[in-house]
Amino acid sequence: xxxxxxxxxxxxxxxxxxxxxxxxxxxxxxxxxxxxxxxxxxxxxxxxxxxxxxxxxxxxxxxxxxxxxxxxxxxxxxxxxxxxxxxxxxxxxxxxxxxxxxxxxxxxxxx
Amino acid sequence: xxxxxxxxxxxxxxxxxxxxxxxxxxxxxxxxxxxxxxxxxxxxxxxxxxxxxxxxxxxxxxxxxxxxxxxxxxxxxxxxxxxxxxxxxxxxxxxxxxxxxxxxxxxxxxxxxxxxxxxxxxxxxxxxxxxxxxxxxxxxxxxxxxxxxxxxxxxxxxxxxxxxxxxxxxxxxxxxxxxxxxxxxxxxxxxxxxxxxxxxxxxxxxxxxxxxxxxxxxxxxxxxxxxxxxxxxxxxxxxxxxxxxxxxxxxxxxxxxxxxxxxxxxxxxxxxxxxxxxxxxxxxxxxxxxxxxxxxxxxxxxxxxxxxxxxxxxxxxxxxxxxxxxxxxxxxxxxxxxxxxxxxxxxxxxxxxxxxxxxxxxxxxxxxxxxxxxxxxxxxxxxxxxxxxxxxxxxxxxxxxxxxxxxxxxxxxxxxxxxxxxxxxxxxxxxxxxxxxxxxxxxxxxxxxxxxxxxxxxxxxxxxxxxxxxxxxxxxxxxxxxxxxxxxxxxxxxxxxxxxxxxx
Numbered sequence: 001x002x003x004x005x006x007x008x009x010x011x012x013x014x015x016x017x018x019x020x021x022x023x024x025x026x027x028x029x030x031x032x033x034x035x036x037x038x039x040x041x042x043x044x045x046x047x048x049x050x051x052x053x054x055x056x057x058x059x060x061x062x063x064x065x066x067x068x069x070x071x072x073x074x075x076x077x078x079x080x081x082x083x084x085x086x087x088x089x090x091x092x093x094x095x096x097x098x099x100x101x102x103x104x105x106x107x108x109x110x111x
Numbered sequence: 112x113x114x115x116x117x118x119x120x121x122x123x124x125x126x127x128x129x130x131x132x133x134x135x136x137x138x139x140x141x142x143x144x145x146x147x148x149x150x151x152x153x154x155x156x157x158x159x160x161x162x163x164x165x166x167x168x169x170x171x172x173x174x175x176x177x178x179x180x181x182x183x184x185x186x187x188x189x190x191x192x193x194x195x196x197x198x199x200x201x202x203x204x205x206x207x208x209x210x211x212x213x214x215x216x217x218x219x220x221x222x223x224x225x226x227x228x229x230x231x232x233x234x235x236x237x238x239x240x241x242x243x244x245x246x247x248x249x250x251x252x253x254x255x256x257x258x259x260x261x262x263x264x265x266x267x268x269x270x271x272x273x274x275x276x277x278x279x280x281x282x283x284x285x286x287x288x289x290x291x292x293x294x295x296x297x298x299x300x301x302x303x304x305x306x307x308x309x310x311x312x313x314x315x316x317x318x319x320x321x322x323x324x325x326x327x328x329x330x331x332x333x334x335x336x337x338x339x340x341x342x343x344x345x346x347x348x349x350x351x352x353x354x355x356x357x358x359x360x361x362x363x364x365x366x367x368x369x370x371x372x373x374x375x376x377x378x379x380x381x382x383x384x385x386x387x388x389x390x391x392x393x394x395x396x397x398x399x400x401x402x403x404x405x406x407x408x409x410x411x412x413x414x415x416x417x418x419x420x421x422x423x424x425x426x427x428x429x430x431x432x433x434x435x436x437x438x439x440x441x442x443x444x445x446x447x448x449x450x451x452x453x454x455x456x457x458x459x460x461x462x463x464x465x466x467x468x469x470x471x472x473x474x475x476x477x478x479x480x481x482x483x484x485x486x487x488x489x490x491x492x493x494x495x496x497x498x499x500x501x502x503x504x505x506x507x508x509x510x511x512x513x514x515x516x517x518x519x520x521x522x523x524x525x526x527x528x529x530x531x532x533x534x535x536x537x538x539x540x541x542x543x544x545x546x547x548x549x550x551x552x553x554x555x556x557x558x559x560x561x562x563x564x565x566x567x568x569x570x571x572x573x574x575x576x577x578x579x580x581x582x583x584x585x586x587x588x589x590x591x592x593x594x595x596x597x598x599x600x601x602x603x604x605x606x607x608x609x610x611x612x613x614x615x
Binding site: 015022058059060061063064065066067070083087093095096105107108109110111 | 143291294296297306307308309310311313314317318321322323350352354355356357359360375387423537539540573574576577581590591
C-alpha cells in the first residue's frame with residue numbers, strides 16, 4: 001500500500017500501484033500514475049483511457065485487447081487499430097498499464 | 112509495476128552447464144499476500160493465525176495421511192543429486208534452494224522433526240529442523256519459486272514429485288493464513304463471476320459477438336461463437352484468457368472455425384467460462400473440486416453430450432487426470448467419446464478423417480517450433496495412443512504448415528522446460544523469477560532459430576502464451592513470436608461450409 005497526493009488530497013494505491021477506491025479517479029490522478037511509469041499522457045493515451053473507462057462503466061471489466069484495437073481503429077483509422085500502436089503508447093501492455101492509469105482494476109488470470 | 116525492473120536478464124549459454132551456486136540470491140519476501148477478502152472466499156484465515164505452528168503441523172499430519180505419495184516422497188530421497196540441475200529456476204537463478212532436492216528439503220526437514228522417530232530424538236543427525244517463523248517464510252518464498260512443472264521428477268530415480276510437495280506446502284501456508292494474492296484472488300473471482308478474468312456474461316457475449324464480426328469481415332463466412340445454448344452437442348471449456356488476450360484469442364477463432372466447418376453443434380458456458388483450475392496450484396482439493404463442479408453443472412444444465420477443453424495446460428491435467436474424481440460421474444454424456452476431449456484431439460481426428468481442407472501455404476510466412484506445456488507433457492496424455500500428448504499437437508501443426516522444426520530432444524516431450532510462468536507464478540511481482548526461469552527454454556529456441564530459421568513458437572497453454580509474450584523481448588525476440596496452435600489451424604483452414612451453424 002502507498003499513497004500519492006493529488007491536489008492536496010491523499011489517494012490510496014495498492015501494492016501494484018492500482019487505485020484502491022476506483023471512484024476517486026480523476027484526470028489528474030491518471031496523469032500522476034503515468035508519471036510514475038515515466039509516461040506523459042498525450043491525446044492518443046487519453047483516447048484509450050476514455051474508451052476503457054466507458055467500456056468498464058458498461059461491462060464492469062476492461063475490454064479484450066482485440067475489442068480495444070478495433071474500437072481505436074474505427075475511431076482513429078486503421079493504421080492505429082493494432083496492438084503495436086497500443087504498445088507504443090503503453091509499453092507495459094495496453095491491458096495492465098492503461099487500466100492502471102484509467103483507475104480500473106488490474107486484469108487477472110492468465111493474461 | 113511503477114518500478115523499473117532492477118535485475119539482469121541472464122545471458123544465454125553456448126553450452127548448457129551446471130550453474131555455479133550463488134547462495135541466497137533469490138531470498139526474499141515472496142509474492143504479494145492474498146487480501147483478507149480473497150482468503151475468506153476460499154475458506155482460509157484472513158491473516159497468520161496465532162497458533163500457526165500447531166495448525167501447520169496438524170495440516171501436514173492430515174496431508175501425510177491423506178496423500179500416501181507425500182509421505183513416500185518425503186521419505187525416499189537418497190540425495191543422489193540427479194535432480195539438482197534439472198530445474199529451470201535453479202538454472203536461471205543459481206540459488207541452491209531452487210534445486211529440487213533443496214526445495215523438497217524445506218518441507219522434509221520439518222517432516223522429519225515432527226513425524227519421524229529419528230528426527231524427534233536426534234534432529235541434528237538427520238537434518239531435522241523446528242518449524243520456526245524463518246522456516247515458514249522460506250516456504251512462502253521458495254515454494255513460490257516452483258512452477259510445479261515436474262521436470263525434476265522425470266530425472267528422479269524414485270520419481271519424487273516436487274510439484275506435489277510444493278502443492279502441500281502452499282496448502283499449509285493457506286490454512287495458517289498466508290495465501291498468495293495472484294492465485295487466491297483469481298479463485299475468488301471464479302466463485303464470484305465464473306472465470307479467472309472476472310469477465311461477466313454481458314462482456315463475454317459482447318466479446319464473442321465482436322469476434323463473429325471479425326471472422327465474417329475476414330472470411331465472408333458467418334462463423335458463430337455460441338454462448339449458453341441449451342441442447343448443443345459440445346460444451347467447450349476454455350481458459351478465459353482466450354476471450355481476452357493475444358495471441359490466445361486467435362486460437363479461440365481457430366476452434367470456432369473448426370466447429371463451423373464440420374457443422375458441429377457447440378456452445379460456450381457463461382457459468383463455466385473457465386478451463387483453468389488454480390485450485391491445483393494451491394494444492395487445495397476442496398477448491399479444485401468447487402471449480403470443477405462448475406463444469407459438471409454447466410454440462411448438465413446445457414444438456415450437452417460432450418465436453419471439449421481448449422488450449423490450457425494445467426486445465427488439461429486436472430481435466431484428464433482428475434475430472435471424474437472431482438466432479439463425476441459424467442454418465443449423462445455420450446459414451447462414445449472420451450470425457451473430456453482436448454481440442455487438439457478433436458481437430459486431429461477431423462484431419463485424419465479428411466474432414467478439414469487445410470492450406471499449408473497459408474502459414475508459409477512462419478517457421479514453427481512447438482513448446483510442450485508441462486502439465487500436458489508430464490501430467491496427462493491425449494487421444495488413445497501412448498505419447499499422444501506429444502504426437503497430436505505436432506501432427507496438427509504439421510497438417511497446417513510446411514515448416515516445422517523441433518527443439519533439442521532434451522528440451523521437449525517429457526523433458527520439456529517450463530515457460531517460467533506456470534504453477535501460479537504468472538504475476539508481475541515475480542517478474543525477475545519469470546525472466547530468469549525461462550533461460551533454458553530461450554536457449555533451446557535460439558538454437559532452432561539459428562539452425563533452421565524458426566520464427567514462431569506455438570503452444571497450447573494460456574499461461575505459456577502470456578508468459579512468452581511478456582518475456583520474449585527480454586531475450587531479444589518479439590512478443591508476437593508466440594502463437595496458438597489453433598491460430599495456425601485458423602490461418603490454414605478453408606471454410607467450405609458457407610452456411611451459418613445457427614440452425615444446427
